[in-house]
Amino acid sequence: xxxxxxxxxxxTDDELDRYILTxxxxxxxxxxxxxxxxxxxPMDLERLLANGRSILRQDVVAADFEIDPQFHLPVPHPAPxxxxxxxxx
Amino acid sequence: MSxxxxxxxxxxxxxxxxxxWFLDRMAWVSSVAAAGAVLPSEVGALGAGRGDAARLxxxxxxxxxxxxxxxxPTEMTLAETIALVRRGAVRPEEMVEAYxxxxxxxxxxxxxxxxxxxxxxxxAEAGQTPxxxxxxxxxxxxxxxxxxxxxxxxxxxxxxxxxxxxxPDYDATVVATMRAAGGLVVxxxxxxxxxxxxxxxxxxxxxxTRNAWAPEDERYSPGGSSSGTATAVAARxxxxxxxxxxxxxxIGPGNLQGLTCIxxxxxxxxxxxxxxxxxxxxxxxxxxRNALDAAILLQAIAHPDPNDPRTLGLPAAPNFVYAATPFxxxxxxxxxxxxxxxxxxxxxxxxxxxxxxxxAFVEQLERTGNVxxxxxxxxxxxxxELTGAPLGGSHGDPTxxxxxxxxKDVRDFGDRxxxxxxxxxxxxxxxxxxxxxRMMLLHRMETQLFxxxxxxxxxxxxxxxxxxxxxxxxxxxxxxxxxxxxxVPRGATVAARPFxxxxxxxxxxxxxxxxxxxxxxxxxPNV
Numbered sequence: 001x002x003x004x005x006x007x008x009x010x011x012t013d014d015e016l017d018r019y020i021l022t023x024x025x026x027x028x029x030x031x032x033x034x035x036x037x038x039x040x041x042p043m044d045l046e047r048l049l050a051n052g053r054s055i056l057r058q059d060v061v062a063a064d065f066e067i068d069p070q071f072h073l074p075v076p077h078p079a080p081x082x083x084x085x086x087x088x089x
Numbered sequence: 090m091s092x093x094x095x096x097x098x099x100x101x102x103x104x105x106x107x108x109x110w111f112l113d114r115m116a117w118v119s120s121v122a123a124a125g126a127v128l129p130s131e132v133g134a135l136g137a138g139r140g141d142a143a144r145l146x147x148x149x150x151x152x153x154x155x156x157x158x159x160x161x162p163t164e165m166t167l168a169e170t171i172a173l174v175r176r177g178a179v180r181p182e183e184m185v186e187a188y189x190x191x192x193x194x195x196x197x198x199x200x201x202x203x204x205x206x207x208x209x210x211x212x213a214e215a216g217q218t219p220x221x222x223x224x225x226x227x228x229x230x231x232x233x234x235x236x237x238x239x240x241x242x243x244x245x246x247x248x249x250x251x252x253x254x255x256x257p258d259y260d261a262t263v264v265a266t267m268r269a270a271g272g273l274v275v276x277x278x279x280x281x282x283x284x285x286x287x288x289x290x291x292x293x294x295x296x297x298t299r300n301a302w303a304p305e306d307e308r309y310s311p312g313g314s315s316s317g318t319a320t321a322v323a324a325r326x327x328x329x330x331x332x333x334x335x336x337x338x339x340i341g342p343g344n345l346q347g348l349t350c351i352x353x354x355x356x357x358x359x360x361x362x363x364x365x366x367x368x369x370x371x372x373x374x375x376x377x378r379n380a381l382d383a384a385i386l387l388q389a390i391a392h393p394d395p396n397d398p399r400t401l402g403l404p405a406a407p408n409f410v411y412a413a414t415p416f417x418x419x420x421x422x423x424x425x426x427x428x429x430x431x432x433x434x435x436x437x438x439x440x441x442x443x444x445x446x447x448x449a450f451v452e453q454l455e456r457t458g459n460v461x462x463x464x465x466x467x468x469x470x471x472x473x474e475l476t477g478a479p480l481g482g483s484h485g486d487p488t489x490x491x492x493x494x495x496x497k498d499v500r501d502f503g504d505r506x507x508x509x510x511x512x513x514x515x516x517x518x519x520x521x522x523x524x525x526x527r528m529m530l531l532h533r534m535e536t537q538l539f540x541x542x543x544x545x546x547x548x549x550x551x552x553x554x555x556x557x558x559x560x561x562x563x564x565x566x567x568x569x570x571x572x573x574x575x576x577v578p579r580g581a582t583v584a585a586r587p588f589x590x591x592x593x594x595x596x597x598x599x600x601x602x603x604x605x606x607x608x609x610x611x612x613x614p615n616v
Binding site: 033 | 474
């Protein structure tokens with residue numbers, strides 16, 4: 001097995017395609033029934049994989065989104081959880 | 090801003106509900122998206138589609154009816170239908186006859202319906218509707234739910250090969266409610282594939298439903314995904330109907346076909362018996378010919394439902410019909426003092442005619458009592474980041490519902506396949522951050538946007554769909570479509586803070602009291 005590059009380099013389209021195909025195969029979803037490339041078809045493998053690559057790359061954007069670990073929404077006080085904790089301070 | 094006619098007790102609900110409370114509520118919905126999704130089937134034993142809660146707080150039977158409208162029953166609004174049926178001037182069977190005739194003549198061209206009941210059976214049902222009054226406020230109203238609402242007597246196919254041939258054994262709660270209220274289902278409205286895009290032949294990209302304003306030209310979209318409901322209501326094949334909205338699917342087609350539609354606050358209306366797309370973003374929305382009709386239908390269906398925990402524990406629905414009833418007095422006025430914000434660049438759409446319509450719309454609002462215009466509202470911090478891809482989406486939700494159908498045959502999903510597969514590629518980290526970003530967005534909309542204004546005129550609905558905030562669309566004029574050269578309606582979209590439906594309806598009612606865009610009907614198709 002090839003070891004991952006260090007530092008990591010951006011995966012190629014081919015590498016992402018293999019990842020996508022493997023992921024679906026693992027889940028028992030067969031996308032091989034789609035035509036390879038057919039603009040007339042409602043969906044084809046080429047478009048599906050292009051979309052999948054885009055989604056995977058967007059995951060990086062989400063990962064880069066930094067939220068303060070102490071961030072929390074203001075909640076009503078006493079919080080609804082006090083029904084369980086009995087702590088109504 | 091003048092503030093005439095306002096008493097201490099006459100306040101809309103949006104100012105009385107704690108901002109923190111709604112944030113907490115939506116955080117709960119997000120956190121139980123997985124576990125909560127199984128709850129409806131667990132509590133299904135309580136009885137599906139109770140349909141026993143429709144009430145109109147305001148009696149609409151005494152509202153004025155336009156002279157001569159009775160000569161053409163399908164021209165009557167929902168309010169006029171209710172009033173005339175209640176007075177005994179029209180019988181429910183006559184309404185069924187009139188709508189069935191039009192459907193028979195024009196639906197071959199318009200293709201608004203996916204399924205229709207037998208005419209004789211519908212007439213028999215009309216003859217058995219309850220006597221009317223407060224127990225049957227929708228008596229004689231010929232309505233159409235989108236084809237993702239379960240109906241025990243008609244197929245429910247969700248516009249998709251995935252559900253082809255599916256026959257539920259019960260009505261969705263809202264359908265049962267409409268029927269118990271004396272409403273009649275004249276057909277199931279065609280829709281985009283699993284609530285996405287315009288209606289198409291299942292498993293293909295061939296359009297079916299036509300825009301009522303362009304029946305002979307399939308290029309001009311009816312809008313999606315509530316395509317058939319919009320066409321049916323605009324073309325007078327139904328008096329009003331129901332759509333669903335996860336991302337603009339009620340307001341979009343409504344604005345494209347000259348309708349007044351409202352997507353209420355998340356949880357206002359039960360989703361039990363509706364084919365799901367997202368546990369946290371789906372909404373049911375009335376689609377109608379004017380603000381009063383939208384209010385009547387919303388009033389009839391906005392109730393807690395034991396089969397949908399998302400509807401439980403909310404403030405009781407206020408009097409939407411009152412909010413949508415034109416404010417009495419000489420000059421037009423919005424019922425409550427209202428600050429109307431303008432989205433940055435609201436008059437800078439790519440289409441000059443649309444800009445002109447928007448200017449005329451805002452100028453009229455400025456002349457309306459109780460209104461203060463707030464130009465160029467400042468958008469909440471990190472707006473682009475929180476509303477754009479990937480944080481502004483609904484990742485994973487559609488995949489979770491459809492895994493078995495995906496294993497069966499991915500081709501059944503047609504052009505929508507990526508939307509349903511994508512969730513399998515996204516990490517748990519992304520999902521968590523999407524939920525956190527959504528709550529941050531809601532928090533900032535409440536504390537940064539809706540502190541500047543009470544309602545806001547906006548371009549799209551996306552950020553309001555994801556945060557569960559109410560949105561209304563209404564017609565503001567006609568424009569020439571550049572591609573087809575056809576004269577078509579244009580609409581305005583206005584959004585509000587949580588439980589702001591009354592204020593949205595009051596703004597639309599004030600606008601419609603002095604304009605006639607909501608009275609325009611498309612010409613009948615050539616048959």
